[in-house]
Amino acid sequence: MTENGAARALLSDQIRNRLTDEIASGALAPGSALDEQQLAARFGASRTPVREALRQLAATGLVEVRPRRGVTVAQMTPQRVMDMFETMAEIEAACVRLATYRITPLERSRLLDLHEASKSLVARGDVDAYDGFNQDFHETIYRATHNAFMTELALTLRARLHAFRRTQLRQGDRVVRSYDEHDAVLVAIAQGDGDAAARLMRAHMLNASAAFGRFIAGSALD
């Protein structure tokens, strides 16, 4: 569940989504030029929807537009990615703190169910399935803030970091530790200790970030 219920079918949106995926997956390398005509040809469309897609991507920071000099994929230096992870950690911490004070019994029940269900996936070592539950787990917490704006902000940022998180879960026993950290957060929520929940969540996210950092340390980036 992203944002709008009704189905949309705009070419510019389709192109935007495909470009987002390609940038996030690294298929389009940072710094590489995005030629409007080439893209139009590749997507079998005209330049107009391509331009609109690029403008939308620029607004979310995925590409950089230099007037009359073309569009390039934004430079995602390791430093910048780490900055984004840290920011995400802070926002997650803020979310869980608010959620602790505002979560409804129904939402809490759903959160516990998700956590319980993910247990077996950890045992099985099913990283992909765990990633799905992990996504739901965090989104449920965002919504429990009962702050629609904060929820949207967290979802947007999480989407932007998605490509980098994928690699991270496969580092060592990260899945098992992730589960344990979720558990600790849930205990703090149950005790109504928002500050503790925030602290634990921040640590949880920074651990994920560190796992990513170890990954890029001896790898492609930088």
Next chain:
Amino acid sequence: MTENGAARALLSDQIRNRLTDEIASGALAPGSALDEQQLAARFGASRTPVREALRQLAATGLVEVRPRRGVTVAQMTPQRVMDMFETMAEIEAACVRLATYRITPLERSRLLDLHEASKSLVARGDVDAYDGFNQDFHETIYRATHNAFMTELALTLRARLHAFRRTQLRQGDRVVRSYDEHDAVLVAIAQGDGDAAARLMRAHMLNASAAFGRFIAGSALD
């Protein structure tokens, strides 16, 4: 200092900026339709740059695009504005916590200078000038996080809330209390107590939010 040093002169950017101002100032009421042709005529341009400007605004959430049904100014319900203020408060809190641990002597010196300078403005009751220093004060803290992404996020959100903050500073003795709250935050920073600084900053921002809430309670909105 916003973002790019080189001069830009794209029609779509000019139009976007003007529309942003008009929406923020309320000249364009929430929910009102934005007709491409009308806007094009008004700005003396064609529909193309207008469309691009609208797409950029949609990406930042200022307008809502419903495919083939036109563009409308996003509904800024009082609830949504309050949600944005709360989110801003959390981000400011996160910033000042990080800044406490990372601020350089030079940055700290600048922060103290700004605070000291604003003292006389408070005494004089010069709200507009104080607002300027206030802006610098907060921006200096953002930058002291030494997290470029978080700094951009905070600046963007602050810009979006700017229109609503203006009214807030004129409520009662808000300026005096704002100064005192800044003072408390600085003491916490000086003591290296990031958590306390965050708590105080959150309270500071929520006070501003509450001032706004009192304003709209018996007023135009809602």
Next chain:
DNA sequence: GATGATTTGTACGTATGTATA
């Protein structure tokens, strides 16, 4: 430093889809 090629920025026409009578 000037000139040509390429690419972006802008304008406008047409068709499709939505809303209204």
Next chain:
DNA sequence: ATATACATACGTACAAATCAT
């Protein structure tokens, strides 16, 4: 329910600027 009106979405053409020779 059908048709009409209207605004948007997309395509294409032209203008202007950048960069390569």
